[in-house]
Ligand SMILES: Cc1cc2nc3c(=O)[nH]c(=O)nc-3n(C[C@H](O)[C@H](O)[C@H](O)COP(=O)(O)OP(=O)(O)OC[C@H]3O[C@@H](n4cnc5c(N)ncnc54)[C@H](O)[C@@H]3O)c2cc1C
Ligand code: FES
């Protein structure tokens with residue numbers, strides 16, 4: 343790995359200033375970035391640590407909104423959101439393994455937007471809002487395809503706000519070697535409608551499955567989407583699964599997620 | 605080069621690191637503590653697991669600078685002061701929890717973190733918690749048996 347300058351700011355303002363430097367990049371838990379740097383697929387000149395910034399760690403509910411600091415670890419979300427938003431806490435508790443969850447952060451996961459990552463499904467499926475040092479971005483605008491987001495290069499995710507649904511459930515069909523989702527589905531029922539977000543499956547990255555949402559809006563039950571599957575034309579095909587297999591899994595996992603909502 | 609200070613197994617230490625030095629290198633090369641093993645160096649295998657401020661982390665995937673000022677526990681701190689094995693280590697020996705021993709430091713540190721959170725885990729909980737620790741030798745049953753035994757539970761368990 344190439345060497346770099348390292349800074350550990352205490353406030354969002356200091357971090358924003360540091361991020362404005364040429365070649366600067368945010369460092370969350372490093373669970374994706376450090377292996378990438380070792381392979382020299384990334385070589386930032388300045389790393390700006392997000393781990394000690396005031397106000398960027400923690401989970402808090404205000405009314406029907408759950409707000410998670412951008413540098414909050416998966417382990418903390420799993421523990422602290424368990425009563426407030428159990429569907430999201432369960433998603434966080436299934437990411438990687440305990441050591442990954444003790445370092446990896448929600449901001450890092452959403453900034454990376456790996457097409458097989460779990461949080462993008464949770465954020466899009468809940469209609470969350472990503473708050474940065476510059477603006478608020480709705481999940482529908484935020485995710486822009488595999489590894490692509492609406493973030494500017496020097497932008498910092500300071501928090502993520504989730505409307506708390508009546509019920510929600512995440513189903514992950516795990517790729518056993520990587521521990522990421524081969525396909526993952528997050529389904530959430532709000533009093534004004536249902537959202538279904540699919541990760542892992544598609545060439546366009548995380549996306550909403552609108553056909554299923556429409557069917558579930560009139561009847562929130564497994565039978566409403568009986569026999570439905572994703573569109574195989576859009577699906578990833580690799581050695582772990584064909585496009586048709588992934589499309590099939592989208593249907594199966596969505597039915598399981600609806601059943602899991604209880 | 606920056607110097608960091610940590611409490612390693614209860615003893616204050618200082619070590620010079622580069623910004624890019626990961627904690628596993630600071631421990632092994634900086635402090636000569638080679639009990640923490642490097643299997644993959646890419647956060648996949650768990651051989652390098654140590655505790656930082658009480659939490660299990662993969663020391664190959666955290667910069668040493670991020671552990672500045674932290675309490676760090678490694679495999680070297682597990683045995684009793686007289687060198688005799690602690691309960692968990694002894695259980696690994698008694699229940700065939702290791703063969704070559706390469707994964708063992710990470711296995712012990714992950715298992716210790718599990719037992720701190722959950723003193724009487726079920727077999728399924730043990731297997732789930734060890735998801736990030738890979739062993740090439742034992743087939744895991746001996747490891748699971750050892751952790752069951754160390755937590756005072758019967759090891760007469762059916763394979764899943
Ligand atoms: C063995 C293993 C298994 C895993 N399994 C899963 C899984 O099942 N599901 C899953 O979803 N993920 C999984 N991951 C990925 C894990 O969740 C990572 O923690 C996450 O993708 C990146 O988060 P991080 O905090 O470590 O970010 P980093 O690695 O530090 O950074 C990742 C990217 O985000 C940027 N960034 C970090 N923080 C911010 C911020 N606050 N604002 C703006 N940009 C920021 C960085 O510049 C970098 O580009 C796994 C990782 C490993 C190593
Ligand atoms: S050496 Fe750190 S996880 Fe393998």
Ligand code: FES
Pocket residue numbers: 701702703704705706707708738739740741742
């Ligand atoms: S005992 Fe050899 S790798 Fe686990």
